[in-house]
Amino acid sequence: MMGGAAWGLLLISCMMADRTVVAPPQIPGATYVGTKECTHCHEEETGHFATATHAKLAIADAKVGNTGCEACHGPGSLHVKAGGGKGTIINPKKSPEACFQCHLDKRGQFALPNTHNIYNGNMSCSDCHDPHAGNAIKGTGASIEAENETCTKCHTAEKGPFIFAHNAMKEGCTACHNPHGSVNAKMLVARDANLCLRCHLEVSAAGTLMAGSEDHRSRLNSSTCWGQGCHEAVHGSNISKPLRY
Amino acid sequence: MKANLLLLRAAGLVAGAALMLATVRAADSDSFPTFASNYITIGGSGSPVSGSSAAFQRYTQQSVNGVGGIQDFNFNYDLSKNLNVDVNGKVLAGQGDYLADVKLTQTDFGTFEAGYKRFRTFYDDIGGFFPTNNIWLPISRRPLYVDRGKFFVDATLTLPNAPVFTFKYSNETRTGTKDTTIWGDSDLTGVPISSLSSRNFFPANRKILPAYLQLNERQETWEATMSKTFGNTNVLLSVGGDRIKNIDTRNIDRYVGELKPYPAIPSNPPSIIPNNFANNPNTGFDQQGTDESGYTVGGRVETTLTDQVTLYANLNYRHASADIAAARLIAGPMLTAVGLVSPVGSFTSGGRSVYSYTSTGKIKEDIVTGNIGVQYKPVPDLYLDAALRGEDNKVTGNNQATYVANYVVQATGVVTPLTYSAPQSLDNREKPWTPAVDVRYTGIRTVSLYGTWEYRSTSQDEKNGYSSIGPAGTAQAVSAEADATHIKEHHQNATVGANWSPVAMFNARAELFVKDHENRFSGFGANNLGDLYNLNYDIKGAKLSAILHALPQLTFTTRYIVQRGKAQVQDALGTITAGDSRSYTLGETVDWNPTKSTYVQANVNLVYDTIISSYPQVSGLATTVLHNADNNYWDGNVILGYAVDKSMDLQLGATYYKADNYNAALAAFTLPYGAGEQESTVTVGLKYKVDVKTVISAKVGYLNRTNDTTGGYTNFRGPAAYVSVEHAF
Numbered sequence: 001m002m003g004g005a006a007w008g009l010l011l012i013s014c015m016m017a018d019r020t021v022v023a024p025p026q027i028p029g030a031t032y033v034g035t036k037e038c039t040h041c042h043e044e045e046t047g048h049f050a051t052a053t054h055a056k057l058a059i060a061d062a063k064v065g066n067t068g069c070e071a072c073h074g075p076g077s078l079h080v081k082a083g084g085g086k087g088t089i090i091n092p093k094k095s096p097e098a099c100f101q102c103h104l105d106k107r108g109q110f111a112l113p114n115t116h117n118i119y120n121g122n123m124s125c126s127d128c129h130d131p132h133a134g135n136a137i138k139g140t141g142a143s144i145e146a147e148n149e150t151c152t153k154c155h156t157a158e159k160g161p162f163i164f165a166h167n168a169m170k171e172g173c174t175a176c177h178n179p180h181g182s183v184n185a186k187m188l189v190a191r192d193a194n195l196c197l198r199c200h201l202e203v204s205a206a207g208t209l210m211a212g213s214e215d216h217r218s219r220l221n222s223s224t225c226w227g228q229g230c231h232e233a234v235h236g237s238n239i240s241k242p243l244r245y
Numbered sequence: 246m247k248a249n250l251l252l253l254r255a256a257g258l259v260a261g262a263a264l265m266l267a268t269v270r271a272a273d274s275d276s277f278p279t280f281a282s283n284y285i286t287i288g289g290s291g292s293p294v295s296g297s298s299a300a301f302q303r304y305t306q307q308s309v310n311g312v313g314g315i316q317d318f319n320f321n322y323d324l325s326k327n328l329n330v331d332v333n334g335k336v337l338a339g340q341g342d343y344l345a346d347v348k349l350t351q352t353d354f355g356t357f358e359a360g361y362k363r364f365r366t367f368y369d370d371i372g373g374f375f376p377t378n379n380i381w382l383p384i385s386r387r388p389l390y391v392d393r394g395k396f397f398v399d400a401t402l403t404l405p406n407a408p409v410f411t412f413k414y415s416n417e418t419r420t421g422t423k424d425t426t427i428w429g430d431s432d433l434t435g436v437p438i439s440s441l442s443s444r445n446f447f448p449a450n451r452k453i454l455p456a457y458l459q460l461n462e463r464q465e466t467w468e469a470t471m472s473k474t475f476g477n478t479n480v481l482l483s484v485g486g487d488r489i490k491n492i493d494t495r496n497i498d499r500y501v502g503e504l505k506p507y508p509a510i511p512s513n514p515p516s517i518i519p520n521n522f523a524n525n526p527n528t529g530f531d532q533q534g535t536d537e538s539g540y541t542v543g544g545r546v547e548t549t550l551t552d553q554v555t556l557y558a559n560l561n562y563r564h565a566s567a568d569i570a571a572a573r574l575i576a577g578p579m580l581t582a583v584g585l586v587s588p589v590g591s592f593t594s595g596g597r598s599v600y601s602y603t604s605t606g607k608i609k610e611d612i613v614t615g616n617i618g619v620q621y622k623p624v625p626d627l628y629l630d631a632a633l634r635g636e637d638n639k640v641t642g643n644n645q646a647t648y649v650a651n652y653v654v655q656a657t658g659v660v661t662p663l664t665y666s667a668p669q670s671l672d673n674r675e676k677p678w679t680p681a682v683d684v685r686y687t688g689i690r691t692v693s694l695y696g697t698w699e700y701r702s703t704s705q706d707e708k709n710g711y712s713s714i715g716p717a718g719t720a721q722a723v724s725a726e727a728d729a730t731h732i733k734e735h736h737q738n739a740t741v742g743a744n745w746s747p748v749a750m751f752n753a754r755a756e757l758f759v760k761d762h763e764n765r766f767s768g769f770g771a772n773n774l775g776d777l778y779n780l781n782y783d784i785k786g787a788k789l790s791a792i793l794h795a796l797p798q799l800t801f802t803t804r805y806i807v808q809r810g811k812a813q814v815q816d817a818l819g820t821i822t823a824g825d826s827r828s829y830t831l832g833e834t835v836d837w838n839p840t841k842s843t844y845v846q847a848n849v850n851l852v853y854d855t856i857i858s859s860y861p862q863v864s865g866l867a868t869t870v871l872h873n874a875d876n877n878y879w880d881g882n883v884i885l886g887y888a889v890d891k892s893m894d895l896q897l898g899a900t901y902y903k904a905d906n907y908n909a910a911l912a913a914f915t916l917p918y919g920a921g922e923q924e925s926t927v928t929v930g931l932k933y934k935v936d937v938k939t940v941i942s943a944k945v946g947y948l949n950r951t952n953d954t955t956g957g958y959t960n961f962r963g964p965a966a967y968v969s970v971e972h973a974f
Contacts (some may be wrong), residue, residue, distance in 0.1 A: 051620070055685070058693055059687065060691075102790060104833070105806055108832055112878065113924070144561060156489050157462060157493055162608075163606070167764065184920060189876070190874035191919070200814070201824070202778070221448050221450070221915050229430065232495075232531075238606060238642075240713070
């Protein structure tokens, strides 16, 4: 593949135009104007930015680079000159590339086979993260929201409450799922019984593999803990204490 | 840049939203036009791949039958001096992707927006692959998908010198069929089965039968707010409600293609049992329904006392009640002296009935949540936010189940229906408190320092009434228990970090994080071993990033994340390290402009991720049951963009992904789950400017995906093509 790309570069190098191009999501020809310029029109977004997670990266010396609005939205001179407008500024809501500039690991995770699709314009990073105020990971700290609301606002069937709760839900959905992407189906952090045994493993002196009062060695031969006939209702059950639905 | 793209997934045909449009931006006067308003993009794509079409759709999230239509549409018009209308739309037939959105904006009055959007997520209907006899048991093997739809209204009233009013309403649906990882049992694995169970050192049974879930979900939400600033104080009041109606149905298929003979194969003398004689099939469904109504009232006050001090407080109250209902009806066919019978919940003497029931119940919740905090800036370079969050969460519920069973006498074929009433209940009260502190310091010219700390402690009393059935001779026994569990939780999370830019060409960031969690379950009642224990888990790690502008045209961005987690269970059996997880991620991006008309961007991520639980600790045969969970992979992509001439841009792209965690040798003892797959794509894209109002884009590529974990049954490969015309009007 790299060879093919290099071949392509060589093939057309003799006919390149005299134009400046840059890799997205940068804005060619634009220069930094400072966050103060942004506040004139975007007070709603800038008003509480001091409380935002990303504000902690702000550096006092502006000479070393912009660490305010333009760190994510790109240099704003063309946007200001045009009096606003969509085409002159980077809108991270439309493309995750702005976020991936720093969050390289998330670019890799969103490229995995099991992930939320943020590339087709129907979902974006900002559906789950608010970069303009408060904690970027909602529901953490002393914020008024609950952490799981980020997920359950769309996945209502898993929200509960249930007659028989699974305490793991209180650890957050991310205890078992990686919402950015995983090599495993359903974005699970582990595809086998290790997922559950992290918290439920008990081992007797004889070396039996206990979970609750029963030796699960032979059961784990055939399946995950949540296979049919076992603990299917992993998010909670209204009828079964062992979470069998 | 518009993000409505075809042929997409980062490790699919192209890498990232930026690639599809082959956007080579130019700063010069002959640059490509950027259509921000009043434009339409019409496009289409096709992918004549060979192999599994269901897998193609799942992994690329693109219809295998082709996609076409209006990819993006915008119409923006000033109806008057102060009134603007903005219309956005999308119609992608074949993809189930639609948008119709109208927004009116009147200066010094407000906005009104209404619209409907709908998009499709593809799934497949696969189960597990068993390598010993190369068995693959698709039940329907059909492409599946779920459509999400949303009708929404969003209005804001912003009259001068008046409170700001907002109103939002949305009606969201989620319908369709998706896969699940709750797979059913099969003995058709080729592993020998003896009539003497003592000779079955390793069971033949593996759960590899696929399952699917039919979704029928609706959620309505509305919220009205009013905010007003009085001097230095801003007040926001809100009231809202929601209605959730879900009926989700899961198919249950176990031991498909099997049926025990009657009379039964004798165990003495011992004989080998054909695998399709090992068990009786189970076929049915599990349906769970919820009809929930709730409302929320709340308010927020924020007041700036001085330039240094701002106080804020929030208070919310939520009440919701839900009617719950369920039906799990599973037929259990079996042979008798007079032939086949197939009743729901069948069982024989001393056996356990096939788990079937119907139930109805009600759950109520009342939640009061509040926080109070102060933002303090004693000097311009120091920011401190200290807050306390409290919650009073009360949930009560009752459920009445009726277990459905049928007692079968195989010698006569007589079936006797039986039902058993079994109630369940919940009374839960929980009061978590969370103090949190956020500190930032920018007093050093080239460095920002920060730290966060939060400590959530919960005291919870959970009372459950529980009834269930079990085997008891010719009937079933209903057992009941009442559990009262007291749960104490202590969750402490902390981070410290720094952002350092000594010069404009270099930036380095470091963050250390630690999570120290402890759950203690104690109480009384008929609890089993394992119900009550202490769980301690600790996670610690670091995130390191560096950006080096080595040359004005060359930038390296590096990110390294290391995370280590340990969980410890303490119970009557002693104390054991239950979970030990280790994760190391290294990412690198290189941005390079070798000439002013060319750019190259390359990304790579290397991940080592493993979870260890029982493997090092159990003994004897148990060591073979479960190995470590490895989730290692690496992926990357490279794109090259060129401005060919004033009217044409060219882009070449390639992606690669590989996970090598599949170990077929584990099949002797268990089902190998590790991901073993490889995916690669190459693309060539052209973008041609017809005139200042019209741009044509085209992209062709080839993709190849192989999957060892599914025995190659989900492989696919082939070409794909995309073309679009973007026109401004």
